[in-house]
Amino acid sequence: MSKQVDEVAALVGLTDKEMAYALNMTLRNLYRLKDEQRLPVAASERFHLLQNLLAHALDTFEGRKATVLHWFRTPIRELAYQTPIQLLDTVTGFGLVDDVLGRLDHGLPA
Numbered sequence: 171m172s173k174q175v176d177e178v179a180a181l182v183g184l185t186d187k188e189m190a191y192a193l194n195m196t197l198r199n200l201y202r203l204k205d206e207q208r209l210p211v212a213a214s215e216r217f218h219l220l221q222n223l224l225a226h227a228l229d230t231f232e233g234r235k236a237t238v239l240h241w242f243r244t245p246i247r248e249l250a251y252q253t254p255i256q257l258l259d260t261v262t263g264f265g266l267v268d269d270v271l272g273r274l275d276h277g278l279p280a
Contacts, residue, residue, distance in 0.1 A: 172204060172205050178217070181224050182227070182242070183235060184242075192255075193220070216261070219261065222268075223271075230275055249270065
């Protein structure tokens with residue numbers, strides 16, 4: 171699983187700390203993952219949410235990885251001036267970030 175986590179992080183350049191935060195894991199536990207080891211159930215669910223969210227963001231920003239990374243780290247008015255990364259600590263936060271991306275997809279203010 172470690173390899174998959176690294177691949178998803180590399181999609182847009184997320185740091186290990188950001189990945190651990192999104193997966194609700196400590197950095198230490200993230201580093202301990204072995205390639206064949208499975209993520210805990212909650213982290214696995216978050217991992218799939220993150221994969222989908224990053225795919226949506228890459229689609230929204232036409233594959234521009236640097237733009238996606240910048241957007242994830244920039245406070246957004248519709249997210250109460252929090253960065254999208256900050257909201258990835260809850261499943262609801264993933265949904266809120268995805269909603270903002272959906273608004274951008276349809277040309278609505280976000």
